[in-house]
Amino acid sequence: MIGDARVVGLGEATHGSHEFFTMKQRVFRYLVEEKGFTTFALEASWSAGLLIDAYVQGEAEGDGDARRLVRRTLAGSPWQRREFADLIEWMRAYNRSHPQRPVHFVGTDLGFPGIGEQPFAEVTAYVRKAAPASLSSVEQLYAGLRPFDDAIGYLTRVPLPQRQRNADLAQQALDLVTAAGKDGDAQYEWAVQHARNIARTFAFSTMRADDAPSVTAAQLLRDRAMADNTLWWQRRLGGKVLLSAHNGHIGYRSSAPALYPTTQGSHLRDALGDGYVSIGFTFGGGSFLTGTDPFAGNWQSTTVPPATLGMNEYLLDRVRPRDYYLDLRQAPPAARTWLDTAHPTYDAGTTFSRDPLPTLALGAGYDVLIHLHRVRAAEKL
CATH class of the missing domain: 3.40.1660.10 (EreA-like (biosynthetic domain))
Known part of the structure; x- marks a missing residue:
């Protein structure tokens, strides 16, 4: 079948x-x-x-x-x-x-109930090696996001404007990682995949539970x-x-x-x-x-x-x-x-x-x- x-x-x-x-x-x-x-x-x-x-x-x-x-x-x-x-x-x-x-x-x-530390660490490790000039920017963007271990608490306790700002920060980090290499490099593709999952998790977390x-x-x-x-x-x-x-x-x-x-x-x-x-x-x-x-x-x-x-x-x-x-x-x-x-x-x-x-x-x-x-x-x- x-x-x-x-x-x-x-x-x-x-x-x-x-x-x-x-x-x-x-x-x-x-x-x-x-x-x-x-x-x-x-x-x-x-x-x-x-x-x-x-x-x-x-x-x-x-x-x-x-x-x-x-x-x-x-x-x-x-x-x-x-x-x-x-x-x-x-x-x-x-x-x-x-x-x-x-x-x-x-x-x-996506990262539910949490993202944990590993995807963040994998992304920064790649940037440190492939694009060191972008490392401080990526680390700064992720500083307030990692670790993300309680998605439900995050959705219920963090105000929407802050969740929207965090989603923007995660997307900026993804953009930097995407610009740090090229397809065909296995380490690059893994780093982008981790960063993409982080960004999408925070984008999902801008959901308003009371709005259909x-x-x-x-x-x-x-x-x-x-x-x-x-x-x-x-x-x-x-x-x-x-x-x-x-x-x-x-x-x-x-x-x-x-x-x-x-x-x-x-x-x-x-x-x-x-x-x-x-x-x-x-x-x-x-x-x-x-x-x-x-x-x-x-x-x-x-x-x-x-x-x-x-x-x-x-x-x-x-x-x-x-x-x-x-x-x-x-x-x-x-x-x-x-x-x-x-x-x-x-x-x-x-x-x-x-x-x-x-x-x-x-x-x-x-x-x-x-x-x-x-x-x-x-x-x-």
Whole structure:
């Protein structure tokens, strides 16, 4: 079904169901061992990805085991779970036995819940070497920005004019770094990538949470940035990428179009054409993690009953008695008509509302669908 795709988006209908997470490890292992994939990309911060990849490559021995690493790098996120620690540990073990063809881990998101120190340090280290005359300017621009470790506190406590000024400072630093070298130099391209992620994080942080157009504009920036980060990694390192994120990011449509009018998946399809394949998840009922204050780590289990008449999952549950997957592009006309019609669906991001349920046309949202009849909440470390 994925053919020769260079990037495969594998979604999740919730941010915290055991079966979605374990299925991702099974799919990734298959793609690595049978289809030549080399990267697992996650809807997590760029900075977290750098630290996790160092562990996967056999570095950062002081981090102990994968569970300790996940507690530190994915703290407060729905992926601070045993299933992702198991995936990361498998990747590290794989690299020990395949040193000539290692796999990588990358975070595709902006700097949330924080940027940390490493991207700033990488940028200034490059400028010190390649453009020493600009070093003092870059250090001065970053002086009040680093480290950036509490995005939620920053958004809620720092006045908007100061956030806008900080975004301008981060952009000025990016401009200086961009002018310090040229494409083709690996160190230059890494420095620009780090500086770009810093600048976009601060640009996103000018969002006004009480203003709907501002929130939508920020989410447009975020999905664009996640797509660009994925494409940059794939082109810079080569190989093929399994991209793990919520259905609303890897698909071509979101169940919340007012908030996410253009998705990461749409950007990737525009850039790669058939080189990108989107795989969505649905589930007929069960439990998952959600919360009123998820970025503080307050994820709690929510349980929903089996899907009811009229929902996408109600009909999907009746196709066959076992979990299954299907290529939506091959659907016959009668099924295509139903797939291209929006129906209520189970879809939970950081929050979940069932009154009313969101709606989505599955056929317009994904190329491939995996349907699970029942799921349970992901496991704590």
